[in-house]
Amino acid sequence: MPLPPFPDGRPHPGLASSDRAGLDRRDFLLRGAAGLAGAAGLAAGGWPLRALAQQAAPLTFAFWPWGSEIVQQGAARFTQESGVPVNLSPIPGDYAAVLETQLAAKAPLDMFYAQRGQASRWYAAGWIRPIDDMPGLADIQKQMFPGIVDDARATDGRYLGLTYYNGGPYALFRNEKMLGEAGFGGTANAADYPQDWATVEKQAREIKKKGLAQHPMLMPWYNAWTGLPWALIAQCFAEGERFVDGELRATFGPDTPLVKVLSDWKRWWDDELVQRAVLTWSGTETSSSWMKGQHAFHLNIDYYSFNYNDPAKSQIAEYSSYNPVVPGATHDTVLVGHALLCMSTRKRSDAEQAALWELMKYFGYRDRAGQLTTHKNWIAKANLEVPFPELYRDADSRAAIMKWMYPAYKEQVYQWLFEGREKAVAANILKAPWYQEWDTGMHEMIAQDMLIKGTRTPVQVATELRARWDGLYKKYAKILKRS
Secondary structure, three states, X not given: OOOOOOOOOOOOOOOOOOOOOOOOOOOHHHXXXXXXXXXXXXXXXOOOOHHHHHHOOOEEEEEOXXXXXXXXXXXXXXXXXXXXXXXXXXXXXXHHHHHHHHHHOOXXXXXXXXXXXXXXXXXXXXXXEOOOOOOOHHHXXXXXXXHHHHHOEOXXXXXXXXXXXXXXXXXXXXXXXXXXXXXXXXXXXXXHOOOOHHHHHHHHHHHHHXXXXXXXXXXXXXXXXXXXXXXXXXHHHHOOOOOEOOOOOEOOOOOOHHHHHHHHHHHHHHXXXXXXXXXXXXXXXXXXXXXXXXXXEEEEEHHHHHHHOOXXXXXXXXXXXXXXXXXXXXXXXXXXXXXXXXXXXXXXXXXXXXXXXHHHHHHHOOOOOOOOHHHHHHHHHHOOEOOOHHHHOOHHHHHHHXXXXXXXXXXXXXHHHHHHHHOOEEOHHHHOOOHHHHHOOHHHHHHHHHHHOOOOOHHHHHHHHHHHHHHHHHHHHHHHHHO
């Protein structure tokens, strides 16, 4: 039986990769966005009446099955309270490829998960209905992290959905046991920690010299769309690199911080501060190596503490902590793992549309009692970032997160986690409908040509990536106002 995907929808090792499968991309991006469906009929904060429920057909919700128990419980409560039935359609394996096929075939779907980059593609193809006209949206957004609100907006200004969760902010994880043995142990003072990668590298070299770790730095350069490409974006943002402007025109190139990051990578690789095998690993193998206590530093998505600090899974559960900031010139954190709840453009009656909006709010906002129940459940399950800052002051949610914080300085570490999430900004590069096409071959170019073979320099890689982006921008610019 196949394993369920990770919270971000990527499959487990052995399953097909969603970014390399699916429909032919030759022309779907050139399809115009479909017209908006009729406006919903409920007032903000309202609830479907039984009469409305009787008029509404069952709603279909497609999702990747990680955390399926939360989805099942939420759907059951929604139906019990509203009278509107919900058909759940879990998609195991290669979620993005399967769902894209279903959307293209006009399958009877109403609501579905979409990673931010996927949402751009599917909106450009005319498969996502914006939610700008839904009652109460502005009030909902006022309660959210500003970066998450911005990230849900398409290039034409419309909003593509409500947030399922965001898994994007990266953190520099620390093995405090190893670092303490090397004389670099953490304190309660954020200023005592590395602020730049030069300091991290210096400490890593000392750790290697002392024989405490053969490869002190564990980088998530694994071969998947959530691996090396996301790591590159996250590390570049911390150096002040934004890649593109608000119109998706490239701002990166051979004379921007991208080259600094690639040069760091090359040096760490050549000097074996990072182990060779990571380029062929999966995300699971990368995390497993960290939990064995074999490294001093590890860059990864911040919610992974739910594994790294679990004594049942990790050998360093009591020693895995966060650096207060992601090292770099600006310490910016970025929303690369933002997952949305989206509406399909399937034709619906006013009653059905109103019921669908209530369902979306049930999972992406508050339940009938006014509680952020679904979001609290995601926090409790795996420290997933939710869009509502108030939950980080909620006693139950705070207690749930605290058990995954480094025990010696849990209050400080919790604050650093919150600050990283609070300041996270949108990754506009992921809003480009052609992002996945641009991303194709990136791992091979960097891993094989730059790192292993040395046939391309960091400047040459940056130049090639810029040329690719410019070419795709020119090819698809005509659809930007619809995506």
